[in-house]
Each structure stands twice: as structure tokens, then as C-alpha cells.
Amino acid sequence: MTRYKVVLEYDGTDLIGWQENHQGPSVQSLLKDAIEKFCGMRPNVVGAGRTDSGVHAVAMTAHFDIDGAHSPETVMRALNFYLTAQPVSVLSCEVVSNEFNARFDCIARHYKYIVLNRGSAPVLQKNRVYWVPRKLDIDAMRSAAEKLIGNHDFTSFRASECQAKSPIKTLDRISISQHNDLIVFEFSARSFLHHMVRNIVGTLIEIGLGKPYDIDKIFAARNRAAAGPTAPASGLYFIRADY
């Protein structure tokens, strides 16, 4: 058995998310299909993150084991051949130790969330951004974002279906930058709760629209209903996993 580490780009729009199930195509199922067509085996594929339906990846790391000793170039070319016309592309492939685990060895995960803040609906960036027509107050969002950094009980920003043992996480970084009509939120942490980035962005957007949300009070409430709505999946990108 040889273990391969791959880095994937995907467009989540027409996928049910990372995780394989029988409701539709997922990143995992498309990748397993391609591996099976290549070598006849259908190993499990372990990813650094399990993104939801509609969420994209610029560079998601994953690993899987297959028999034989194919060169990483051969594996990458074969998978991309079988993934032609699918919304998943293998950007790089390398052989790693059988100890390497894309999920458990990951020491930092990076996401970005893109908002298009203009009066007219997106056309060129349809399904790639979240469209907010009303002008957002960047300074108000930045002040609120600073309070989210650090070690906190993120219960108020956690999906009800979240399976993590503890709601306590350390958010290492949030940055908010503006590029013409685009507002880009960047997040870094060792790990995130389910929907945590989208719930934080949804809350920051409410604050940017002038709603009286107070981050300290939201943390103290330890109640999902205290925070803002979940921002749509279309604006969210898994950017990078560090090892």
C-alpha cells in the first residue's frame, strides 16, 4: 500500500459537500470514482476539512492508500483524466508516509469568505460570492471581528448538528479586506466547529448593516439564536491546510 497526499480544487455549487452519501455527487465520491477507474480499488479518502454543499476549495488536502507504487505524476494525471468534466481538479500529488493523516495531522486550516457588496447582482461571480446589495460598514465589522479572535466558547456560532466534543476553539486570525466591490474575510484556526465561519460571517454582515449585535453578549448567551444568520455557502472557500 502506498499513501498519497493530494491537493484539490473544487467548485461546490453542484456537490452535496465533501462527504459521500447517496444523495448526490460529493468531492469524496467523485474522487473515489476516479481512483476506482484508475486502479480498481475504492479506498477511503480522508480530507483536512469536511465542507458543506456549495462550499468551494482553492486547495483542500486529502490522503488515500492504494496498492502498487505508481509515481505521483501518474496518479495525478490519471485522476484528472477521470475527473474531466467534474467540478474537482487535482492540483498536486505526492507520496507520503503511512503515518500521515490529512485530518488529524493538520495544524491550521484557512478559509476565506467573499461578499460582493454592490447594488447589482453578480454575473461573472455567480455562485462564487454572497451578494449583499446594501453598503456594509467595514470598520464596524472589523471592530466586532477583533473580539472573536482568541480562545472562546463558540456555542452561539455552532450548528445544532455539530459533532465536535467541545465548543471551545481558538480563532487565530480574522482579517477583512476590501477590493473594489468585494469584501474578503479570512479565517485561520487549528479547527472550526460546523458552520462556524458562515455563522460568524452572517453575524458580522448584520453588524455591517447596522444591527445591534454585541459579540460579548453573543458569546455569553451560549445560544445559537443569539448570533446572526448562517451566511450562504456560495461565498465560502477552504483555502489551505497546514501540516
Added chain:
Amino acid sequence: MTRYKVVLEYDGTDLIGWQENHQGPSVQSLLKDAIEKFCGMRPNVVGAGRTDSGVHAVAMTAHFDIDGAHSPETVMRALNFYLTAQPVSVLSCEVVSNEFNARFDCIARHYKYIVLNRGSAPVLQKNRVYWVPRKLDIDAMRSAAEKLIGNHDFTSFRASECQAKSPIKTLDRISISQHNDLIVFEFSARSFLHHMVRNIVGTLIEIGLGKPYDIDKIFAARNRAAAGPTAPASGLYFIRADY
């Protein structure tokens, strides 16, 4: 009659181009449909450029005349309402003099062409770039591009169907910049011949791949066959019209 100047964003992927005809949806036909739904009139819509099928616009300027004195905000909101779900969006709208002509008053047109230069096919930028898997030599393309700037007979870079009276054009600017895997070509001129940008890019890509094309010889040949192939429409964007 009031004349309105609008600036449009569009995704050319599923359009037959700017020009209305009966083969499918065009930017012109979708905009005329929206105007007609708004006010019952179906005026001609004149654009700064007539892009081909598959070519996009970040900001294309156009004008049209309708009866009455609707505020520009009303016109923009109405058109965007009727354009919902269409790959065209109105970014701005203003009332202009009845003398203003989006085509003939334009003093400079700006295009960009985006190449994705990496081994793996595009997923997030599918239909938004031209994918060139083999490594391009940027310096060689830049040296060749410099020779294209200025006043030349561009017959060798002109589509056979081109209707311009003269093949002589002045190319004011070409710049080639690299952003990770993306190579962005930018072009500015008062006007361009049909397929001129795509034929120049197709030739520069051949040069970037090491093919022995010589710009001086291509100009001298005054023959379309002397230059490289037409680069695909998917990488081309109309960026801006100046007045």
C-alpha cells in the same frame, strides 16, 4: 425621448455574443427584452464594442432611447429586475445628452485576456480563463508584445469576416502580468479589428511555448495564416470604454 447610458457586466458563456440575431440569446436581445418588459418599447441598444460568443464584459458601455423621463435609478432597478437569472447585470445608469453615442464617442477600449498556466484544468475558473497546461515563457511573450505596440497594418491579426474599412490600427498598450498561476494580458486602443485581441494572444502563446513566430515577419506578410491561432473566447473580457 430620453437617452440612457448604461454600464453592463456579462458572462458570455451561454450567449451568442453582443449582437442580436435569431440563433440564441445575445447581450443586445436580453437587454432589449428587459427594456420592453419595463416600458413597452424595444429601442436599438448601441454598445461600445460588439463582443463575440463566449466573450465576457466587466464593464461594457451602451446607450438607448426611451420615452418619458424615468430616473436612472428606476431604469437600472427595472432592467436588473427583468434580467434576474440572465447572465447580464446593469452596474450603472445615467441620463446623457441625445448627442452621446456609446460606439462613436468612445475614445479608448480596454480588454484583458486571462490564461491559467498550470498542469491541472480550471474548476473554479471554468469558462473564465483559457487553460494552457505547458509552462509559458513570459519574457519571450513580453518581448514580442512590445513590437505590437504602435501604429501597424494588423491584417495578419484580423478575422476574415472583419468589416473594418482599414486594417491599420494603433495599439496603445499591451501589458502582461503574472499572479500565481494566472497570466493576464491587457490591451488598450481606440478600436480593434475583429478577433484582433484573440489572434494576438494566440500568437503570443505560441511564442511563449517556444514556437519561432517573428512579429515583424507576421506584420510584413499581411496574411492571417502568418500569425498564430485564435485564442478561445472564454479568456477574453471587455474591461472598459473611455469617453
